[in-house]
Amino acid sequence: MSHLLFALLSLFSFAALLEAQWKLRENVYVIESEWDDETPAKRVELTCNTPDEALPVYWKKGTTLKGNGKTLIAEVKEFPDAGNYTCLTANTHEIISYEFLLITKIDSNGQMIRSILKSFEEPNRTFLKCEAKNYSGIFICSWMTENESPNVKFTLRSLKGSQGDVTCSSPVARTDESVTEYTAQCQKENYCPFAEEHQPIEMFLEVIDEVEYENYTSSFFIRDIIKPDPPECQYVATNGTVTWTYPRTWSTPKSYFPLTFRVKVESPKKHNSQDFEADEESVKIPMKGPKDKIFVQARDRYYNSSWSEWSSLCR
Secondary structure (H helix, E strand, C coil): CHHHHHHHHHHHHHHHHHHCEEEEECCEEEEEEECCCCCCCEEEEEECCCCCCCCCEEEEECCEEEEECCEEEEEECCHHHCEEEEEEECCCCCEEEEEEEEEEEECCCCCECCCCEECECCCCCECCEEEECCCCCEEEEEEEEECCCCCCEEEEEECCCCCCCEEECCCEEEECCCEEEEEEEEEECCCCCCCCCCCCEEEEEEEEECCEEEEEEEEECHHHCECCCCCEEEEECCCCEEEEECCCCCCCCCCCCCEEEEEEEEECCCCEEEEEEECCCEEECCCCCCCCEEEEEEEECCCCCCCCCCCCCCC
16 A cells, blocks of 8 residues: 555656646746745756766756756746756766746636736737738737836747748837837738638737746737728818828728728817718818818728827828
8 A cells, every 4th residue: 555655646746747847948948836925836857868877967056056966856936946957967067958947927726927018008908919001911019018127038929830820020129218119020921811811810929037937819810900000181271171092001902992081170279179080082171270280090991990090280
């Protein structure tokens, strides 16, 4: 009975070690750490990559000696426990192999706690926002961080894997006083703008801040993320008509990809505005004051896409 109990305990311990980590890529593992004081540290088994069982080896993390022997059991709970664990020969101190441990914070339900990215407020609370200016299959994905994370690294890809049908550029950062916004241009290969979409695009963003790991997903059809550029407009004072043209970046022909428009007239005296809607590229506005401001925006006529930003001042 004692042998059976020992075998069961050994099997349970091995299973716990397997569940404690998952492989992100070669030599890099993510440890799921429940983020409260009561939960014990995760025990992670590290194995030195040497075929010589008799070779004396030891483990270091930074400058700290962590143990001797081919196998090391590391207890990982807080961020200082994560990082690079290196296996070296005892005689020559040459590096044989390493394993880099990352931590992802989880709650008591096993759900990832995400805190590195800052959410967008509109159209809803989302961390990874993707928008397309037209039906070309090209779209822009954006995300934000606080400026307190200068060493954060990102990987954006399609969930179909490295051989998927979406390719993305390296992210470009733009920093203001409080946040840094990152944007990457992606393209769905062999996309046909005239065909109906049947399978959504699944985008996957991995975020690593020093030793902290998080991931974010976004699933959408191109038609759901359409947001045209603003029209180009002008005001003809002689007859009170506002005219505009389709955005240069919009899909053609416009007979197949028609837009609908909204004209806004802001009156500084009355501190109010009036809206006019039109499917054509002009609308006659009742006589307004000389300081009234006029703007135009557009959206897909037949699909409930997002409205564009307002145009520059028409008058």
